[in-house]
Amino acid sequence: MNAAIATDSLQPDGAWTPSKGVVGMTCLIIAESAIFTIFVVAYLFYLGKSLNGPTPQQVLELPILNSICLLSSSVTITLAVRSLRNGDTKRFSVWWLITIALGAYFLFGTGREWQHLIYDKGLTIQTNLFGTTFYSLVGLHASHVVVGLVALLIVMGFAIGGFVKQEHAERAHVLSLYWHFVDVVWIVVFTVVYIIGR
Amino acid sequence: MPHALRKLVFLTCWAVKRCFAGDAPLYLISPARKKHITGKIVLLILAQQRIFAVEKFDSTLVPSIFAPESVPAHSISHLAGFVLAITGIIFVVVGGLLAYAVVRFRRRTGDDGTEPAQIYGSGPVEAAWTIVPILIVVVLALTTARVVHEIQDARQPSGALEVQVIGHQWWWEYRYPKLGIVTANELHVPVSQGDTHRPTFLDLRSADVVHSFWVPRLAGKTDLIPNKINSMWIEPERTGLFLGQCAKYCGTQHAKMLLRVSVDTPEDFDRWVKAEEQNAEKDPTVAAGRLVFEQTACINCHAIKGTVANGRFGPDLTHLMSRDTLASGVLSNSPENLRAWIKSPEQFKPGVLMPAMNLKDADLDQLVSYLTTLK
């Protein structure tokens, strides 16, 4: 039985089947996209319907640096996986670490934005419909970044210990799919919250 | 009982014959003919009720959707008849084929054990049973869309009566804004007979959770949703009492949020309006009772026009005695029941939001004698 988690298999009669790792991760991404879609729908539905309190126009600033960091981390993780496919575990570790750093900065930046909104602008999840939908949508995304970072850190730990080898490239690729998903969601959230919503 | 059974069989055969008669589709039949057919269907339903009639009941009060007495309810009933006819035919044809297949193609005793011819599909057959259902769907969808539009987009004529219905846990508030009336639980509307058309247009709101206003013989149901105003209309064509109840689960006493709609002649309706517009009776002999009312927490929730009481959390009591029932249909309206209700509402409607007031018996007696003057 196929021991490797994620190799594509080519059957003797030529039929191709996808790797189960990629299929599994794709299913997870589809399911998570559905969850995010519902939160986005709620956000759009409630735009302009708050009865009181700060509006998006009044308090939101474009998180440009945050977004650049997160989106470039997609590039760096791709470079990491490519390095590993080529057998270059050292380069892999470097790019992987940079990815983690960029993701961590994104979280730090989000935290700073929220601190500003809560303490300086008086916007909490309880304040009004905008607060409710903003914190839940951005928070849902941030929680997915956290989960992704945890996974990346575990792999980093393995890499430092010297356990990550070239044959694990496919597994790293599957994990990178999750990370790309998180980035695509951020593009959607950014567009909905900071562009359409303001 | 045998007579009712015979009638049932006759009506069933008649209905089946109609379905296969190859007549024009129902929506092309004249209104008079539609009434005739609908009446037959109603008789069919009522006939089976007679067969099963072991409990005493007044069949005119049964809130059957096939006994419509109002314009939108009639439209729905006609559409329902059409849909029933089509689905009935489909059931007989397809069900018949299935039954035939199960009997005809069963393995016989003494079978030689060989496998029958393996047939994997048939293009023409599969195309046919795809296209025919699509055509049926098109016909049904068009018919339905017409009735949806007819009922939902009906314009409110100038003479229509306007009522605001506000749903509460677990009672109904009615306001007639143009007449300055506020009442509860029992709705009065005028009849539309002959040339007079006086439909009632209802605005539906909720003070708390989702409810639904359903009086089957007058109209389909429409929900009362907080933060949303829905509207519906009825045009009753016969005087009388029409029953219904809340039709969306709204909490513990959802089952006891009953509806009574009294369709009155124009004269009776005007008389009722006049009475409702008056302030509450001020009978000096029950002043003690009125004092009990005003000094206990009653006035926090209840209103009595012309007194200091103007609470809106509970039903308006100005003309309490003009109603048939108490607590939205739970008890019939009598002094004994009223006393028992005030003493312990929880006993009759567990979970009700009206607390027991824990009055002394003497105070309770005076209170009841005051309330029974509120005609």
Next chain:
Amino acid sequence: MNGTANTSELSGAMPSRSILASDKNVLDHIHAWLVTVDHKKLGLMYLIYGLFFFVVAGIEAALIRIQLAVPNNHFLTPQVFNQLFTMHGTTMVFLVGMPLIFGFGNYLVPLMIGARDLAFPRLNAFGFWLSAFGGLLLYFSFIGGEGMAGAGSAPDVGWFAYAPLTAKAFSKGHSTDYWILGILVGGFGSVATAANLIATILSLRCRGMTLTKMPLLVWLNLIMCGMVLVTITPLTAAQIMLLLDRFVGSHFFDTQAGGSATLWMHFFWIFGHPEVYILVIPAFAIASEVIPVFSRKAIFGYPAMVGATIAIAFVSMTVWAHHMFTIGMTSTGNTFFVISTMTVSVPTGIKIFNWLGTMWGGKIRFETPMLFSIAFVFHLLFMGLTGIMLSAAPFNWQLNASYFVVAHFHYVLVGAIVFMIFAGVYYWFPKATGRLLNPRLGKWHFWLFLIGFHMTFDTMHIPGVLGMPRRIYTYEAGRGWGILNLICTLGAAVQAVAVLIFVWNILISLRKGQRAGADPWDAWTLEWSTSSPPPEYNFAEIPTVKSRRPLWDIKHPTDPDWKYE
């Protein structure tokens, strides 16, 4: 009744052993089941879990029916009644329906595609235990938290938990929180298992089994699992929102702060409608396996069956607001959902015709699985037609939230799904245990359940037409509903007896049932090529197939299927 050809040559399977082999002590047995990642054991655990809660929810239904048997009854307080109908519905959908369909999928899919296990066996176990503990959490509410107005502790907001009834203001205490959390946790398990099955079906099929050569059960499970990914998750999202409302004071469904009650309805029914298709498609799957075998013919119109199911999956995502015709949508909105709902009847009808076409010209054997399947087709036809009635929006304005709807959906859930669960159990019990279920008891079970089912659910349409709404703990005398409700209750009693016979049949057949070989029904798909019960590794050698019915090819070497497909 026995396979005539030596089909076990296909797998070189070892001789069968009873699953109650006695070379271990009880604790070892229990431990083996607790830590297992074997899809067959997990499948059986899902099935046992589902059947256990079927009995529990059945008891809840029996109590409801006793309360409703006569007008103004005082058998149950309103608070308890409201908890019971909430728990009955929630249990049947989430703790019975979902586990049973995943149980069948788990057990059968690897066997039917010639694989040794699911793609991710440990994830499989994780998904099972998540679902199981979600259910236990829900039932803990009976003894755990506080309820509405101190009435008790289980949730009492109805299985679709409309806002704002579920807000903290109207649902005090924690009963609603148990409803949310129990299902939320179970939902993660469902998504995990669905992803697992999809990966299995797409990646682990044996040689020669292209997508067009899979058994229909596998196809339909693939489609169902795809639906699960995008159906359960909207409910998860809505429940997270409700949790935020109840615990951190957000306003998603808080109408006092401008929130929308109808938004919850939209989100819930975007889940709720496809969910019933998720529950019924596995019933279609079982029918598509059982009916051909007992008609002795290949399924009629395999490509149309696949295509129709895919169409159902997509169209079912566009019909959800037919549960909301009464909330005051515009006439245009209502008309859209009328059209989309009526459209879904076309592929459903195609499937009924295909089963009819399979039976047509066959040699039908009335074994117990086939009896249930024939009844299933009739019930599906009937409920499809009452569904058309409900899709006509003005007709719906009368029938919505009445006992007509209750009758309609029980026709699907019991008349279609439960009947096919029974069929599936009778059909595959010999494979899983090596013993046949007693056919005489099976026929008693079938006929009693059929009679009871019709007594209850045929009759139940009528009170709805006569104006009886649902979810009422009692009703007035004098509206003509009393005798009808009494008949419904008596029918429930008959069904209960039938289910007891079924349980009894399982228990005695496990010990003393007639031994079954690898292929007691003379069937054609791969699971019948291995021993009964299968060894843990399923097949000694992964098979290669050339057609949709590999065992037919072996049994009919001069007339194999692959010549015609």
